[in-house]
Amino acid sequence: MQEFLQGRIWLRELLPFGQEAVDGLIRDGLIGTVPGITTVRKWHGGTASRCNRCLSEDARHFHAFNCRKCGKICRYCRHCLNMGRVAQCDELLYWSGPDLPPAGNAVLAWKGRLTPLQERAAGELEESLLARRTHLLHAVCGAGKTEILFGPVHRLLSEGKRVCIATPRTDVVLELLPRFEKAIGETVIHGLYGGSGHGDGLAGLVIATTHQLFRFREAFDAVIVDEADAFPYSFDRTLRLAVRKALKSDGVLAVVTATPSPSILSEIGREGRRSVIPVRFHGHPLPVPRAAPLFGYRKKISEGKIPERLKTWTLERLRKEEPFLIFFPSIPLMEQCLPLFSSLDAGIGAVHASHPERRSLVMALREGRVPGLLTTTILERGITIPRLQIAVVGSEKTVFDRSAIIQISGRAGRSPEHPDGEVILFHHGITPEMDAAVREIRRLNLEGRKTFGMPAL
Ligand SMILES: [Zn+2]
Ligand SMILES: [Zn+2]
DSSP, rough: HHHHHTTTTEEEOSSSSOOHHHHHHHHHTTTEEEEEEEEEOOTSOOOEEEETTTTTEEEGGEEEOTTTSSSSEEEESSGGGGGGOOBTTTTEEEEOOOOOOOEEEEEOOOOOOOOHHHHHHHHHHHHHHTTTTOOEEOTTTOOOOOHHHHHHHHHHHHOOEEEEESSOOOHHHHHHHHHHHEEEEEOOOEEEEEOOOOOSSSEEEEEEEEEGGBBBOOOOEEEEEEEETOTOOOOOOOHHHHHHEEEEEEEEEEEESSOHHHHHHHHTTTTSSEEEOOTTTOOOOOOEEEEEEOHHHHHHHHOOOOOOOHHHHHHHHHHOOOOEEOOOOOOHHHHHHHHHHHOOOTEEEEEOOOOOTTHHHHHHHHHTTSSSEOOOOOGGSSSOOOOOOEEEESSSTTSSSSHHHHHTTTTOOOOBBBBBEEEEEEESSSSSHHHHHHHHHHHHHHHHHHHHHTTOO
């Protein structure tokens, strides 16, 4: 039971063990309990409900209901409801006995080579983690940040520490898990996301969605938040609290991102260290997006026509047989467009977050079996397709903020054989976010050129 419960906080009813055994360990002081929801005093003198699993204190998250268990009007938390309902009369359990070290003796099986910039960043990150100093790794899209993490993570594991890599997106967990399983041997690694199961044994390394951190408590010596700014989440209050709760009291936080937002920078604070990798692992600059007006595109599309410029762009990609992605601000607009694009080429498909064939369509694009895909921002990260060309339709919409545009642009030109690719922002009016994204990319490219000019590297 310790293997399961150590570092976790779990609803008593959902523990996969007999209640008698649980009661025994509570009596022996090896398992601690807290009520599911408590009332806390606020600074203004009033009170608020707090969910002891997700730590929400937002009044909108709490609902009163007629509880069959306690026979009273009880409250439950809606914020973390999909992990099983936490009500006021429920008990949350955690391991309060001495901690076991994670099993195994981690071995670094990865034998690849880092670029000098990657190596410097890996060294700095490792130093910070060992010194328990907050660290920001600001690495542009395509800088090879996963490889940078292998060394520092292995170092902590080999010292018997528990490490968590947390990311807002299930896609990223699914991408990282096999890479770490290959890179670091002889250690238990869990991949946790909605519907994943809980994993066997006591894991040294947990790769989890940030949501899953609600289920941990004083578990990790280090939490590395990857893609911290990923849309639609951001490094918001709930996430910050979840990370803090999952960390041991002397645990250390590191944040990895291609687009540090002001809230990330404030979380890192003055004491934190920062490593910047302004260039991609192949040394070529990031593609700078180009804005192109597409005024009145909605009207044109609703009339059943692809706006002229967009049509020309698409036909050009088809003619040159260059794989392409066209990003849309919403699913309805994308679905409205799909038949129009299908008339240009029947192979063009469309994907969005809950699309059942999402993965196979992306694979088909990678293998050249479909010429291009329409997509929502779900594909902004985590895909690498050589020669990929990118268009954004409606780049003035709020979903395409600075960070999303930088991420989307980062999909192009990722392979060393084809380091450039076109990124075109079709818009109905240029926004400050578009300008900010272009400025930031130019700044990083400039910084990259300077860094490469330095004789030390
Ligand atoms: Zn909750
Ligand atoms: Zn109740």
